[in-house]
Amino acid sequence: MRNYLIVILLALLSQSVFAKDAKFSFDYPDSLKKNANAIVLLDETIYTRTSKSDLKKEVYYVITILSNRGDDYTNFKLMYDKFSAISGIECTLYDSNGKKIRKIKSSEILDIVAFDGFSLFSDNRMKVFSAMHSTYPFTIELSYNTSYNGFFALSSWAAIDNYNIAVKESKITLKYPSKYPIKYKEKNIGNVVRSESQDDNMKNISWSANNMIALESEKFSPAFTDQVPMVMFAPEEFVFDNSEGDFTSWKSYGQWRYQLLYNNPQLSEKTKKDLASLQSTLKDKKELCKAVYKYMQAKTRYVSIQEGIGGVKPIDPVIVDEVGYGDCKALSSYTRALLNEVGIESHFALVGTDDCKIEYPDFASKNQTNHAILCVPIEKDTIWLECTSQTAPFNYLFNSTSNRKALLATSEGGKLATTTKTTENKMQSSAEIKLDSKGGITCNRTITNTGIYFDQNFSKLQMSGKELRESTLKQSSIGNILLNSVKVELVNDEAKIIEQQSFAKNNYATQAGNRIFVELSPFLGILRQTAQKSERRSPLYIEEKSLYEDHVELTLPDGFTLEFCPEGKNIKSEFGQYNSTIEVKNGTIVFHRTFTLEKNIFEKEKYKEFIDFINNSADADKCKLVVKI
Numbered sequence: 126m127r128n129y130l131i132v133i134l135l136a137l138l139s140q141s142v143f144a145k146d147a148k149f150s151f152d153y154p155d156s157l158k159k160n161a162n163a164i165v166l167l168d169e170t171i172y173t174r175t176s177k178s179d180l181k182k183e184v185y186y187v188i189t190i191l192s193n194r195g196d197d198y199t200n201f202k203l204m205y206d207k208f209s210a211i212s213g214i215e216c217t218l219y220d221s222n223g224k225k226i227r228k229i230k231s232s233e234i235l236d237i238v239a240f241d242g243f244s245l246f247s248d249n250r251m252k253v254f255s256a257m258h259s260t261y262p263f264t265i266e267l268s269y270n271t272s273y274n275g276f277f278a279l280s281s282w283a284a285i286d287n288y289n290i291a292v293k294e295s296k297i298t299l300k301y302p303s304k305y306p307i308k309y310k311e312k313n314i315g316n317v318v319r320s321e322s323q324d325d326n327m328k329n330i331s332w333s334a335n336n337m338i339a340l341e342s343e344k345f346s347p348a349f350t351d352q353v354p355m356v357m358f359a360p361e362e363f364v365f366d367n368s369e370g371d372f373t374s375w376k377s378y379g380q381w382r383y384q385l386l387y388n389n390p391q392l393s394e395k396t397k398k399d400l401a402s403l404q405s406t407l408k409d410k411k412e413l414c415k416a417v418y419k420y421m422q423a424k425t426r427y428v429s430i431q432e433g434i435g436g437v438k439p440i441d442p443v444i445v446d447e448v449g450y451g452d453c454k455a456l457s458s459y460t461r462a463l464l465n466e467v468g469i470e471s472h473f474a475l476v477g478t479d480d481c482k483i484e485y486p487d488f489a490s491k492n493q494t495n496h497a498i499l500c501v502p503i504e505k506d507t508i509w510l511e512c513t514s515q516t517a518p519f520n521y522l523f524n525s526t527s528n529r530k531a532l533l534a535t536s537e538g539g540k541l542a543t544t545t546k547t548t549e550n551k552m553q554s555s556a557e558i559k560l561d562s563k564g565g566i567t568c569n570r571t572i573t574n575t576g577i578y579f580d581q582n583f584s585k586l587q588m589s590g591k592e593l594r595e596s597t598l599k600q601s602s603i604g605n606i607l608l609n610s611v612k613v614e615l616v617n618d619e620a621k622i623i624e625q626q627s628f629a630k631n632n633y634a635t636q637a638g639n640r641i642f643v644e645l646s647p648f649l650g651i652l653r654q655t656a657q658k659s660e661r662r663s664p665l666y667i668e669e670k671s672l673y674e675d676h677v678e679l680t681l682p683d684g685f686t687l688e689f690c691p692e693g694k695n696i697k698s699e700f701g702q703y704n705s706t707i708e709v710k711n712g713t714i715v716f717h718r719t720f721t722l723e724k725n726i727f728e729k730e731k732y733k734e735f736i737d738f739i740n741n742s743a744d745a746d747k748c749k750l751v752v753k754i
Contacts, residue, residue: 149187151223151264154336157291161339163188163195165292166264172279174301178364180273189264194289196257199265203252204239208366209273216256219264226263229254277365277372278491279307279358284317284334288349292337297356299330305362308372310488312355332356344654345735346663347726348480359490365437375489379475379532379539382437386473386534390442390462397466404467410503414469415519418510421460426450427513439473439497453497456512460499471501474509476531476544483530486541498526500533500542509544516586518620522547524577524669548620550576550671554648558679560752564634564641570648572624577669582622585613597626602648606630634752640688645707645748647675647718653743656736665727665735667700677716681752689751690714696742700725700735703742714750 149167157164166187173181188198205211216229239249256265282297301307303326311319322329334354346352359372370381392400399420407413428450439458445451451459457473464471475494477483483493501508508520517523528546532539556570574582585593597611609627616623634643651673681687693706705718720742727735 148185149266151189151219153189153291153293156338157293157336158191159291159338160289160341161291162192162289163190163198163291165290165295168292168295169298170282170296171298172300172307172358174299174305174307174360176302177305177362177369178273178275180276180279182271182273184267184269184271186267187264189262190258191262193261198290199257200255201253201267202239203269203271204249205251205271206249208275209271211252212270212272214252214269215267216254217266218256218258219266220258220260221262223264226258229256275363275365275367277360277363277370279360281355281357281492282332283350284315284354285337285340288342289339291339292334294333294335295337296331296333299358300324300327302326303328305360307358307360308488309359310357310485310490312357312484313351313353314356315354317354317356340662341659343657343661343663345665345667345732347666350480352663357488357490357492359488359492372489372491374539375486375532375541376538378489379534382473382475382532382539383534383536385438386458387439387441387443387462390446392443392446392462392466396446396463400463400466410469411506411508413467414464414501414503414508417463417467417469418460418519421456421463421512422515422517424449425456425459426515427456428452453513457497457499457510460510460512464501469501469503471499471510472533472535472540474498474500474531474533474542476526476529478525483532483541486530489539494532496526498522498531498544500531507542507545516583516615518615518617520545521620523580523583525580547577548575548579550578550669551674552578552649552672553674553676555676556648556678558677560634560641560643560679560681560685562682562685562754563631564636565629565631566633567629568627570626570628572626572648574622574624575620577671579620579622582613582624585624586615586622588613601628602650603630603633636754639754641685641752641754643679643750643752645677645679645691645714645716645750646746647673647677647716649673649675649720651703651720651739651743651746654736654739656733661729661732664729665732667722667725667727670724671722673718673720675716675718679714679716679750681712681714684754686753687714687750688753691748691750694745696738696745698734698738699723699727699731700738703745705745705748707748716748718746 151166153164153166166189167185169185171183190196190198203211214234218226220226234252234254236250236252239251284295285292299307306328317332317334320331340352361373362371371377400417403413403416403420407416425445426449429452439454440451442459442462445455445459461471461473474497476496476498477494478496481493481495499510499512501510509522511517511522522544524547527544529544530541531544533542553573554570556568558566558568560566585596588596593611593613594608598606598608606628607630609629612625614623634641687709690707690709694703696703701722703720705716708715
């Protein structure tokens with residue numbers, strides 16, 4: 126009996142080291158383990174607005190780390206700036222049985238400048254700490270508050286925030302006075318539950334999601350933000366750094382951003398003189414705009430600057446003119462000032478990059494833009510300028526900002542416009558190959574890149590000779606080549622990158638008796654795809670139309686005869702086309718192939734057919750000649 130009482134007493138005492146007042150349960154359905162590296166047990170955020178400028182954010186977050194693949198979720202960075210303050214940080218770790226391991230000490234929480242490696246100035250800071258544990262699974266419980274003294278953006282809410290993470294419960298709540306509403310826009314809302322109530326003069330709106338299974342990343346699928354339930358928020362009126370604005374429309378938001386610009390900057394006398402010289406020699410407005418753009422590129426460089434009005438107001442063009450650097454806002458504003466000096470009107474433009482983009486013309490918000498460019502309307506044309514690159518072609522936008530909505534900040538308010546589409550996504554390779562009597566080859570090859578392939582190869586323009594050689598050897602579809610030379614050049618007016626290679630390869634062909642077997646596969650080979658084992662979840666998404674084109678001319682040594690030459694092949698499907706031809710002209714074998722993928726969205730049931738099309742095309746590329754010695 127005595128031993129039994131001791132056991133009971135020990136059990137009662139041990140409860141004191143468990144999460145006795147926890148708002149969460151350690152239990153979760155087994156179904157949430159599938160494909161998951163971590164499981165969010167509870168993610169609750171409460172925004173409470175008390176005036177036009179005051180906002181409080183309360184966060185309570187509990188996550189179970191299942192394995193070392195979830196270690197990224199043990200590192201926390203809580204951002205703040207001079208308009209916000211973080212308080213009440215508490216973080217506790219529990220083992221697999223729910224027993225408290227330890228609590229993160231205040232001395233473990235570092236308060237540092239939010240330096241990203243390329244920001245020159247920054248007012249942003251962050252609280253940084255790690256909640257790692259050596260034995261899996263373990264659970265992290267985190268809570269903290271953020272108070273804002275002036276704000277104009279609230280973070281969007283997503284039921285799941287990444288691949289391979291499951292969610293037991295996620296909830297966000299807005300509380301605000303009826304006279305200072307916060308508007309919202311739902312996306313992919315699915316089974317998320319929205320509830321609303323009124324408490325005295327405060328409006329309460331909540332969204333909650335439960336038992337969200339982990340999503341695996343799938344090839345050829347839509348952006349992650351298009352696959353999960355999300356809600357965006359924006360205050361209808363706001364005060365930020367003593368500046369008042371509103372999000373009632375894109376027009377009103379654009380008006381506020383326009384007021385932050387410098388509309389009559391006094392450039393240096395030297396700059397004015399330089400611009401006057403350009404203006405006197407170039408009468409065509411487009412050519413003058415191009416010359417001013419090139420002038421800006423030669424004079425400035427990009428650095429990130431996160432200071433001032435929350436990193437929103439560009440620094441004065443006069444300062445950029447003096448120091449020669451700036452971020453996207455500053456360089457776009459500076460280019461605008463240069464153009465204004467020569468009598469060309471332009472508009473500061475806000476745009477989203479990559480997955481961030483203006484999706485809703487009827488819902489203005491900060492969350493849909495993260496970059497600044499410049500729009501120059503001229504007669505019968507509109508020019509778009511990316512001002513952060515010293516080498517980008519004139520009137521060229523990279524794929525991340527092309528063919529999407531942008532907000533123009535004008536004196537008449539914000540106006541939505543559509544940026545230009547990039548040039549055709551095309552990669553062309555042309556190669557002249559000579560086969561020697563020992564089965565080796567020498568090759569001169571030219572590759573021309575436009576569209577997304579221009580973007581992918583753009584960094585080569587900044588590479589040193591050594592870096593370019595290393596990159597070429599690494600990317601070569603033929604292993605162990607002897608690279609004689611490689612050169613990359615920009616065809617500026619056409620937004621093309623042309624790469625020229627010269628190389629040799631010993632023992633390229635295989636000899637058997639008096640026959641040599643020669644691979645004639647194109648250099649831009651199509652890669653076979655392995656179909657995913659699990660059932661397809663998302664639709665088949667081909668984001669952009671693209672074209673690969675290969676032209677190979679193979680010359681045989683004197684005295685060698687072609688014994689066998691395969692025929693060209695044609696494969697046509699709703700996903701694209703494959704076409705190849707093989708001809709013999711005066712002892713030279715000419716192989717020409719085009720492979721096109723069409724932009725489209727297909728139902729997920731089409732995935733297997735798509736993989737078959739890719740793999741059949743890849744098989745058709747494997748051409749082999751038989752040459753008799």
